[in-house]
Amino acid sequence: MLADQAPDKTPDRIAGMFDAIAPRYDLLNHLLSAGIDKRWRTRMIASLQLTGRETLIDVCTGTADVALEARRGARDGATGYAARVLGVDFAGAMLALGLRKVRDAGEQRHIALVRGDAMRMPVPDGIGDAATVAFGVRNVAKTDVACRELARVLRPGGRLAILEFSVPRIPGLAALYRFYFSQVLPRIGRVISGHSGAYSYLPASVGAFPPPDEFVTLLRQSGFTDVRAVPLTFGIVYLYAAVREQPRNR
């Protein structure tokens, strides 16, 4: 177990927590994952096989790292990028930092950030050719509602990619991971972010999130097909890939 009781995911509490840690969020992300988080996002965007024409909706966009990664190909003259990205998040301080990064990268004509809840996004039906969620879905109070909302904003045939932490099953590694996640990470997080709860909430929320096979089932029940769960870095993180179902013939 990574926690004794289910974490409180009240939207105001979660948004307030991310607002409080926003100034140190990127630093801690890269530090606590030894920089591997960047590779996980790159892998997620690559899984979408973007062609440069798509509208991508990045849910729980935070400080816009996924949105910027989805446009990196355009800046580098490479393939595999979206034409435009709409990032959605309910934490204003995270979005403010994200907006600064978007401007610094000269991407303000291609990336828009809006404030909103993943359970009822201010986004019209079916406008997304692709959607992403990196390390966000486990924080949403009702996972099933968020999954249905992802299906709503994607067009039929649109691709979904989700990154989320998991508890590795390899015996020795599982014990090491539990120790790092429950003992080391909360302490480093507390010292650097100055927030007492946020980095204890992290292991608690990972422990409370459905295991990969259950989450795959939930995505299928929410309107997705071709659902796959790919373990990354010994199963510390899973990449979930899925396609928005075509409407059934009547």
Ligand SMILES: C[S@@+](CC[C@H](N)C(=O)[O-])C[C@H]1O[C@@H](n2cnc3c(N)ncnc32)[C@H](O)[C@@H]1O
């Ligand atoms: C761990 S951060 C991930 C940020 C970013 N996707 C990344 O890869 O760094 C989680 C983000 O999800 C946002 N979030 C959590 N629950 C949300 C919800 N119900 N609606 C919108 N945003 C939410 C938080 O505000 C936070 O910015």
